[in-house]
Amino acid sequence: MTLHSHRLTDRDSPIADDGDEVRFCSACxxxxxxxxxxxxxxxxxxxxxxxxxxxxxxxxxxxxxxxxxxxxxxxxxxxxxxxxxxxxxxxxxxxxxxxxxxxxxxxxxxxxxxxxxxxxxxxxxxxxxxxxxxxxxxxxxxxxxxxxxxxxxxxxxxxxxxAGDHGAEERMAAFLIDLAERYATQGFPARRLHLAMSRNEIAAHLRLAPETVSRILGRFRETGLIALDVREVELRAPDQLSALARNVLGR
Amino acid sequence: MTLHSHRLTDRDSPIADDGDEVRFCSACxxxxxxxxxxxxxxxxxxxxxxxxxxxxxxxxxxxxxxxxxxxxxxxxxxxxxxxxxxxxxxxxxxxxxxxxxxxxxxxxxxxxxxxxxxxxxxxxxxxxxxxxxxxxxxxxxxxxxxxxxxxxxxxxxxxxxxAGDHGAEERMAAFLIDLAERYATQGFPARRLHLAMSRNEIAAHLRLAPETVSRILGRFRETGLIALDVREVELRAPDQLSALARNVLGR
DNA sequence: CAGTCAGGTTGATCTGGATCAAGGAAAGCT
DNA sequence: AGCTTTCCTTGATCCAGATCAACCTGACTG
CATH class of the missing domain: 2.60.120.10 (Jelly Rolls)
Incomplete structure (x- = not known):
């Protein structure tokens, strides 16, 4: 697997105190x-x-x-x-x-x-x-x-x-789209993301079992919606994902 | 069934404009x-x-x-x-x-x-x-x-x-307890309430099927937790209900 | 570098609640 | 009053996702 997501580190994060006495940390x-x-x-x-x-x-x-x-x-x-x-x-x-x-x-x-x-x-x-x-x-x-x-x-x-009623895949898609969009508004690449959280934590967020999270991500990978290397994700078909997430995100 | 809940009407509601020019509607x-x-x-x-x-x-x-x-x-x-x-x-x-x-x-x-x-x-x-x-x-x-x-x-x-993960009964109990408490803080009797909403609406709120809402209320009635006449509810064992709702309401 | 351990994947089975189906009861309309 | 409609209840079946189980992988440890 040759998926190299841009892992965030202290050094390369665009978010940091700019040290300016008068202005704020730029992303605050x-x-x-x-x-x-x-x-x-x-x-x-x-x-x-x-x-x-x-x-x-x-x-x-x-x-x-x-x-x-x-x-x-x-x-x-x-x-x-x-x-x-x-x-x-x-x-x-x-x-x-x-x-x-x-x-x-x-x-x-x-x-x-x-x-x-x-x-x-x-x-x-x-x-x-x-x-x-x-x-x-x-x-x-x-x-x-x-x-x-x-x-x-x-x-x-x-x-x-x-809180909405939605299938597991819809919620998972919404999670990925939402997270990607939030990274994007903070100036990160919109189609690649590093998941800082474990499958367990995603599961506990989406009220799923960790196994289900794993299976759904696997399915997304197999159907070409995403590329996936454990915690590195590339949205390969953001439009299809968005379509899946449509009812959750309300648009 | 001899359950006579205090049905709210325009006339007997304690909440109303008090007509005073300077003060507000008392419950606002x-x-x-x-x-x-x-x-x-x-x-x-x-x-x-x-x-x-x-x-x-x-x-x-x-x-x-x-x-x-x-x-x-x-x-x-x-x-x-x-x-x-x-x-x-x-x-x-x-x-x-x-x-x-x-x-x-x-x-x-x-x-x-x-x-x-x-x-x-x-x-x-x-x-x-x-x-x-x-x-x-x-x-x-x-x-x-x-x-x-x-x-x-x-x-x-x-x-x-x-949004939490909880069984249907827990959510239903939490719904009743929460609603009763909210009525209570507005000055209504704490153990009797009239449900202004249909089973369908409760279901769409708790992400359940209406049938499930009906069955759970029936079960609550049969186990003596509540008295129930369609939309009139009396909390007969608020403590047990609260215990059921405990994990949902977080206390 | 073997040993341990947390996290991740994958398969097999089980179950809570959804869905399907059929009546009953109450409320509004003519 | 009868008719229609909407809401509610109860029973029978089904299924998405949980749970149980086994194994894999990589990271840290002594």
Whole structure:
């Protein structure tokens, strides 16, 4: 098999702190909105002062834990995280995977405690925003407020799609398409991706058995929809995949 | 069968416009937060001016439609609504049911279009809040901003629970417990409820077949967990139901 | 570099809930 | 009242995906 996906490393990631005192890490979920709105230096400085760079977290380390009091949200600067909720019987449910530029922890606002664990899947870095501080700032920066609303609402859309009734193949296709698109919007190649998560974790996300995930990926490979080398994926027929995912993604 | 649930009507509903020029409809999701925060008269007047009472909508009528541009959110003043998304193959998914005091339309913020239809299940009334206006106001009323964050985050929690992997009985139990608790927080009796929705709608919400919903309710009745007369439900053993729902509701 | 172990694949079997089918009961219409 | 329609229930069968089982692979360990 000659599939060489562009494995993300600390070195070649386009997402990183640019070291500039005034501007933000270029991919931060908040920077685009703030820049777009054309805020003055003072407001930008406020937002910048708010940020606390944290990490690295190594694979398997917790960024936050279920039941911890909610204090902050985390923008992924580099790496990948999963959020997981473990029920009384020990069943793990993966709520989501988060890649650079995305924000983790928004589901903790209402309960005022994190309702899940956040665990790094690989070496990962974050911008930590105190939630009281960022929402106070949002009061003076309507664009930031809007951005926060959008982020939570987007997350809500994701959860809703996941809740839908759909066949295993449809969900798997939707997972791949969605992930690829999210990487694409962050500036990564759109047709190749490295899966930072195990089959087990994909399964726990899509409420499938790991065996089913494996079989479906195998089938996708055999029918030429994807090229696959364990965790390296190339979308060979994105249109057919999208067609499969159509009902899940709602378009 | 001698089960007489307290059927909600326009007349006996505790939720209604109180007719006071200055205060809000007592159950409105925003009134509590605003009152609690102790805002001055001017701010309260702003919020009051913002509200537009709409309705009645009769059973089956649309409050908004999928793909319509997002302009407003709706607090249920009386009645019940469902939000439904219909995919390309005509499969209906019920995203949620909303009772008086709850807010519909928050999932439209990110896509900037309603991602679903909102349909009244019975005669229903709403407070309509222009979203641009209420979020502008939220800028001057941090408590209101916080309330909006919470509402969306709470909705996110709901969607997440729905997305979980769980047996049909667990999901059904969770549905009943959750609905009863929501009625209870709105001041209705905690152990008796009238289901405003059909078995089909419950099924489309819990991704079950209507037959399965019927069978499980029958089983709950036979095992004494509930008393049941078609749409009138009495929770006879709320603790056992809660135990069943435990893994779904996460506690 | 043999040994261990977690992760992945593949095959065989089982099962929870869907689907198909047939009536009953309540509500709206003429 | 009768008629129609929609909703609900109950029984019989079926199937997508879970579970059980076996083996493979590659990465880390002593």
């Amino acid at each position: 979920a908040f920077s685009a909105a703030s820049m777009r709105a054309g805020y003055d230096k003072a407001a930008l400085r406020d937002l910048h002062v708010l940020v606390e760079h944290v990490g690295p977290f190594r694979a398997g380390e917790h960024v936050f834990r279920a039941h911890d009091p909610f204090r902050a949200i985390f923008a992924v600067r580099g790496g990948t995280v999963k959020t997981v909720s473990v029920d009384a019987d020990g069943n793990e449910q993966v709520l989501g995977f988060y890649i650079p530029g995305e924000v983790v922890g928004l589901n903790a606002i209402y309960p005022e405690r994190y309702p899940c664990d956040a665990i790094a899947l690989e070496n990962s870095y974050f911008c930590r925003f105190s939630f009281p501080a960022i929402s106070a700032l949002a009061t003076r920066m309507p664009g930031l407020q809007q951005q926060l609303f959008k982020l939570i609402s987007k997350e809500l859309g994701m959860a809703t799609r996941l | 999701a925003f009134s509590a937060a605003s009152m609690r925060a102790g805002y001055d008269k001017a701010a309260l007047r702003d919020l009051h001016v913002l509200v537009e009472h709409v309705g009645p909508f009769r059973a089956g009528e649309h409050v908004f439609r999928a793909h319509d541009p997002f302009r407003a959110i709706f607090a249920v003043r009386g009645g019940t609504v469902k939000t439904v998304s219909v995919d390309a193959d005509g499969n209906e998914q019920v995203l949620g049911f909303y009772i008086p005091g709850e807010v519909v339309g928050l999932n439209a913020i990110y896509p900037e279009r309603y991602p679903c239809d909102a349909i009244a299940l019975e005669n229903s009334y709403f407070c309509r809040f222009s979203f641009p206006a209420i979020s502008a106001l939220a800028t001057r009323m941090p408590g209101l901003q916080q309330q909006l964050f919470k509402l969306i985050s709470k909705e996110l929690g709901m969607a997440t629970r729905l």
